[in-house]
Amino acid sequence: MSTTIEQLKTLGRYQISRPLGRGGMGIVYLAQDTELARDVAIKCFSLDANQRDLTTRLKQEAVLLAKLNHPNVIQLYDVVEDNETLGLVMEFADGTTLRQTLKEQPPTLHTALSYLAQIANGLQQAHKAGIIHCDLKLDNILMAGQTPKISDFGIAQARRDHADQPRTNSQQVTGSSYSASPEQAQGLPLDFRTDVFSFGVLAYQVLSGRHPFGKTLDQREMLERIVNQRFELNTVDRHNWPIALQALITELLEKQPQNRPSNMAKVAQQLQEIQRSLDGENEIDDATAIIQAVSAKPAKTTRRWLAGGMIGSIILAASIGLIMLQPSNQKMLSVAVLAPNFSHSNNNFDTSRQRRIVATIKTSLEESLLRSDTLRLNPNSDIDVFEGNFVKFANAIAADYIIRPSADCQQQRCQIVLQKLSGASGLVEQQLDWPVVATSMSDIRETIATQFPSLFPNLKSVFEQPAVGEESYQRYLDLYLTTPNDSDDALAQLKELEDLQLEAAKFLPLYKLYSRRALDLFDRTGDNKILNRLNVFLSRAPTLLREQPTFKQLEFRHLLKTRDFLGAESVVAWMGAKNADRVLVNDLQALLAWEKDNYDDALALERESVLLQPSYTRFYNLAVSEYTLGNLEQAREAAKRTLELVPQDIDALNLIAAIELTNGNLDDAARLYRELVVQSPDSYGYLNLGVTLMLQGQFDESIHYIQMATDLNPGNPEYQLNLADAHLLAGQLQAANKAYQRVIDNTATLDGATQFYFRAQAQAHLGDFNQAIKTLRLAEQTYSATPESAYAAALVHALAGNNSAAIVETENAINGGIGAVWFHLSWFNRLCDSELFVTLVQHGDKNPCRGDPN
Structure with missing residues (x-):
C-alpha cells in the first residue's frame, strides 16, 4: 500500500x-x-x-x-x-456490519424478517439495473440504525459479463467461498439467481445463527458441501419458524437455479407476508423470542497460556437450559467396580483368554448395575493412587459401596469371587464365589447376572438381562478389546457392530460401544454421515431397551452432536418424569447448558452436583469450569477441595499454578510449575514452566524448558509459537523467525480456531501484517469470538501499528479473562501512549508502561 x-x-x-x-x-x-x-x-x-x-x-x-x-x-x-x-x-453508514449487529444484539424473529425483506428489496433494485452482486454476505451489509444497506459491489458485474461463457480456472470462484452458489463454486455461467442462493445463506445465518452447511475453515470443503450436500432444516428450525418461512428458506437454497425463486421482489413480498402473519397473532412466542446469535460470545476463558493437554483431560459436565424437574425421592447408592484381580496356576494360560475373562467380569458387573433403578455406577475404578486404602478411595469418589472382583483360573475352570465393601468402613460386608467354565465368556456373564442381586437384596432390575450366544459375545469382546488404529479401522468396526446387532439387538453394551466408536470417529473426521449411521443404529433398538435411562443417555449424546437441542431437552424431561437419578439429570442438563452457551445455568448445575456427589473429579471439573468462566477465587477453592481428597492430584496442582499465572503471581506460578515438572515430567509441565519464566524475563531458562517440551511434541504449533516468542524476547532473531515459520507451516492443514490464531501471530511477527489480518478474518467467518481471538488480534494490530484496533482488542481480551500480564510483553509497549491501555494493563503496583519488571 x-x-x-x-x-x-x-x-x-x-x-x-x-x-x-x-x-x-x-x-x-x-x-x-x-x-x-x-x-x-x-x-x-x-x-x-x-x-x-x-x-x-x-x-x-x-x-x-x-x-x-x-x-x-x-x-x-x-x-x-x-x-x-x-x-x-x-x-456513510454510521453503524456496524450485520454480522457485528447479530453478535451484539440477536434480533427477534420479527426484526430478522424486517432486515431480510429490506435486503431483498435492495438486491432486487440491483438486479433491475442489470447488476449481480456475487459476494452477498453478512460482512457486506452495513447497518444504519435498523436499516440494512448492501455494500461492496467490488466484484459485481453487469449481467452481460456472465451470461455468455464459463470462467477460466483463475476466475472460478469470485466472492466468499462461504456464500457462493453451487454454480459459482463450479465456475459456471451466472445470472441473478446466484445472488438468490447467497441471500438464502445469509438469511439462514440471520435466522438461526449458523451456516446452512455447517462449520469448516477449509474453503474447498465448504465449496464441496455447497455443491453436493443437500440442505435440510433441523428440529430447532422446524420448531421455531412458521411453515411458510421453512419453505422459503428451503427454496432459496435449492442446488438448481431454476428451482429457486425467480426474483428478489417475490422473496421480499413473501418475507413481508410472514412478518405480517406474526403481527396478527396474539401472544405469539416467535415474535418475541431472541434468535441465537451468529457467533455467541463465550464467557470468560483463560486457556491461552495453559498447555493443551491439561484442558484436554477435563471432562466438563455438559448441558441444556434449566428444566424444572421434580426431585427424586429415591436414594441412589453409588457403587464403584474395581478392575478384576486375575490369578492362575498354569504358566501356559492363554493371555488372550485372560484379557477376555477380565473384560467379561468387569463389563458384566457394570451391565448389572446399569439395569438397576436403585444403584448408580460410579465411573471411578483406579484405586492405585490410594495405595489400597478403601476408605480414602470411597471418600474421594463419593462411593457408598465398592465391588472387588477376582478370578482364580485353571486351564478349564475359574473360581469367580465378588466382594462387597462398605465405603464408610472399607470392610467386606458380603462375599460370593462360584465356579465357571474358563472357556465360556457367555457363561461367566450369565452367572454374574444371576449372582449379583444377592449382594443387594433390595435390588430391582428395570429389565431382564438378554441372552447373547457365545459366538456373538466373543465377537463383541473382540471389538471391545480392540481400539481402532485409524478411521478405516473405526469404519470397519462400525460395520461389524451393525452386523452383530442383527444377532444381539437387545444387548445394551453393544449400543454403548457403537456410540463411543461412532462419536470418537465423528470427532476426528467431522463427517456427518457417521452421525446418521449412529442415528439409524440407535433407532433399530427394541422399544423396551430404548425406554431405559442408560439408552436415553446414548440418544442424548447423539442429539447434542447434531445440535438438536429440542430433542436433547425432551430426553432430559423424560428422565425427570421417570424420577431418574438427580445427579445423572444434572449432568445432562449441564452438558446441554454448556452447548447452548448458558454458562450461568451450567455452573449452577455443576455446583449442585458437587453437593449431591462430592467426589474429587466433580470438584476438579467444577474448578476448571469456574476458571474457564473467569471465577478465579472460586476455581482455587474447588481445586483445593480436590487436593483435600487426593493430595497429589497433578491436574489440580496444575490448575492452581495456572490461576497464579493468570493473576500475575509469577513467582508462585514458577515455584508450583518447578515442583510439578519434578513430580510429573511431561511436555505440558515443561511448557507451562517455560512460559512462566518467559513472562518473568528469564529468557535463557525459558528457552531451555520450552525446547524440552517441543522436543517431546515437535508438531505442536502452540509449543513452537511460545518457543519463537522466547527466542525473540531473548534477541535471537534468526531462531525466532525459523520457529515462527514452523508455526505457519504446521498450521496450514489444521482445523480449529486456535490454529488460525497461532498462525496469525506468527505471520505478524514475521512482518506479514496483511496476511495475518486475513487469517484472523478467515477464522471469524467460522468461529465465535473469544478472549483468545481478541488477544491474537491485539497482538497482530499492535505489531502492524494499528494502535486503536489493538487497544480495542486488548480491552476485549482482558474483559474476557486474559491476564493483564500477557500484555506486559515488549511488543505491546508501543501502545503505552494510550491512557486506556496503561489502565487496562495495570496489575497491582506493576505496569510495563512505566518499565516495571514482572
Missing part, C-alpha cells in the same frame, strides 16, 4: 477525518464533504501504471454503483481521481 493514501489529508473537496477500515488494496476513510457539509465514506486506492486492469475494474465498480439509488443500497456520490489516488465517494 503506498505512502500516498496512508498520509492522505484531503482528496478533491473532501477533508479526510480518520480511517474506517483497511484492505489489501486500499483504505476506506471517513471524510467531510466541504461543499455539502456531510459525512461521506471514501474508498481510496493507489493507482499504479502497471495495474491498468485494476484501475479499469475500480472505475467499472463506480459505473455500477452509480446506477443504484435505493434506501437499502450504499449510494455512490462521486468519483475523484487525484494524482496517484482514485476515490469512490459513498454514503
Whole structure:
C-alpha cells in the first residue's frame, strides 16, 4: 500500500477525518464533504501504471454503483481521481456490519424478517439495473440504525459479463467461498439467481445463527458441501419458524437455479407476508423470542497460556437450559467396580483368554448395575493412587459401596469371587464365589447376572438381562478389546457392530460401544454421515431397551452432536418424569447448558452436583469450569477441595499454578510449575514452566524448558509459537523467525480456531501484517469470538501499528479473562501512549508502561 493514501489529508473537496477500515488494496476513510457539509465514506486506492486492469475494474465498480439509488443500497456520490489516488465517494453508514449487529444484539424473529425483506428489496433494485452482486454476505451489509444497506459491489458485474461463457480456472470462484452458489463454486455461467442462493445463506445465518452447511475453515470443503450436500432444516428450525418461512428458506437454497425463486421482489413480498402473519397473532412466542446469535460470545476463558493437554483431560459436565424437574425421592447408592484381580496356576494360560475373562467380569458387573433403578455406577475404578486404602478411595469418589472382583483360573475352570465393601468402613460386608467354565465368556456373564442381586437384596432390575450366544459375545469382546488404529479401522468396526446387532439387538453394551466408536470417529473426521449411521443404529433398538435411562443417555449424546437441542431437552424431561437419578439429570442438563452457551445455568448445575456427589473429579471439573468462566477465587477453592481428597492430584496442582499465572503471581506460578515438572515430567509441565519464566524475563531458562517440551511434541504449533516468542524476547532473531515459520507451516492443514490464531501471530511477527489480518478474518467467518481471538488480534494490530484496533482488542481480551500480564510483553509497549491501555494493563503496583519488571 503506498505512502500516498496512508498520509492522505484531503482528496478533491473532501477533508479526510480518520480511517474506517483497511484492505489489501486500499483504505476506506471517513471524510467531510466541504461543499455539502456531510459525512461521506471514501474508498481510496493507489493507482499504479502497471495495474491498468485494476484501475479499469475500480472505475467499472463506480459505473455500477452509480446506477443504484435505493434506501437499502450504499449510494455512490462521486468519483475523484487525484494524482496517484482514485476515490469512490459513498454514503456513510454510521453503524456496524450485520454480522457485528447479530453478535451484539440477536434480533427477534420479527426484526430478522424486517432486515431480510429490506435486503431483498435492495438486491432486487440491483438486479433491475442489470447488476449481480456475487459476494452477498453478512460482512457486506452495513447497518444504519435498523436499516440494512448492501455494500461492496467490488466484484459485481453487469449481467452481460456472465451470461455468455464459463470462467477460466483463475476466475472460478469470485466472492466468499462461504456464500457462493453451487454454480459459482463450479465456475459456471451466472445470472441473478446466484445472488438468490447467497441471500438464502445469509438469511439462514440471520435466522438461526449458523451456516446452512455447517462449520469448516477449509474453503474447498465448504465449496464441496455447497455443491453436493443437500440442505435440510433441523428440529430447532422446524420448531421455531412458521411453515411458510421453512419453505422459503428451503427454496432459496435449492442446488438448481431454476428451482429457486425467480426474483428478489417475490422473496421480499413473501418475507413481508410472514412478518405480517406474526403481527396478527396474539401472544405469539416467535415474535418475541431472541434468535441465537451468529457467533455467541463465550464467557470468560483463560486457556491461552495453559498447555493443551491439561484442558484436554477435563471432562466438563455438559448441558441444556434449566428444566424444572421434580426431585427424586429415591436414594441412589453409588457403587464403584474395581478392575478384576486375575490369578492362575498354569504358566501356559492363554493371555488372550485372560484379557477376555477380565473384560467379561468387569463389563458384566457394570451391565448389572446399569439395569438397576436403585444403584448408580460410579465411573471411578483406579484405586492405585490410594495405595489400597478403601476408605480414602470411597471418600474421594463419593462411593457408598465398592465391588472387588477376582478370578482364580485353571486351564478349564475359574473360581469367580465378588466382594462387597462398605465405603464408610472399607470392610467386606458380603462375599460370593462360584465356579465357571474358563472357556465360556457367555457363561461367566450369565452367572454374574444371576449372582449379583444377592449382594443387594433390595435390588430391582428395570429389565431382564438378554441372552447373547457365545459366538456373538466373543465377537463383541473382540471389538471391545480392540481400539481402532485409524478411521478405516473405526469404519470397519462400525460395520461389524451393525452386523452383530442383527444377532444381539437387545444387548445394551453393544449400543454403548457403537456410540463411543461412532462419536470418537465423528470427532476426528467431522463427517456427518457417521452421525446418521449412529442415528439409524440407535433407532433399530427394541422399544423396551430404548425406554431405559442408560439408552436415553446414548440418544442424548447423539442429539447434542447434531445440535438438536429440542430433542436433547425432551430426553432430559423424560428422565425427570421417570424420577431418574438427580445427579445423572444434572449432568445432562449441564452438558446441554454448556452447548447452548448458558454458562450461568451450567455452573449452577455443576455446583449442585458437587453437593449431591462430592467426589474429587466433580470438584476438579467444577474448578476448571469456574476458571474457564473467569471465577478465579472460586476455581482455587474447588481445586483445593480436590487436593483435600487426593493430595497429589497433578491436574489440580496444575490448575492452581495456572490461576497464579493468570493473576500475575509469577513467582508462585514458577515455584508450583518447578515442583510439578519434578513430580510429573511431561511436555505440558515443561511448557507451562517455560512460559512462566518467559513472562518473568528469564529468557535463557525459558528457552531451555520450552525446547524440552517441543522436543517431546515437535508438531505442536502452540509449543513452537511460545518457543519463537522466547527466542525473540531473548534477541535471537534468526531462531525466532525459523520457529515462527514452523508455526505457519504446521498450521496450514489444521482445523480449529486456535490454529488460525497461532498462525496469525506468527505471520505478524514475521512482518506479514496483511496476511495475518486475513487469517484472523478467515477464522471469524467460522468461529465465535473469544478472549483468545481478541488477544491474537491485539497482538497482530499492535505489531502492524494499528494502535486503536489493538487497544480495542486488548480491552476485549482482558474483559474476557486474559491476564493483564500477557500484555506486559515488549511488543505491546508501543501502545503505552494510550491512557486506556496503561489502565487496562495495570496489575497491582506493576505496569510495563512505566518499565516495571514482572
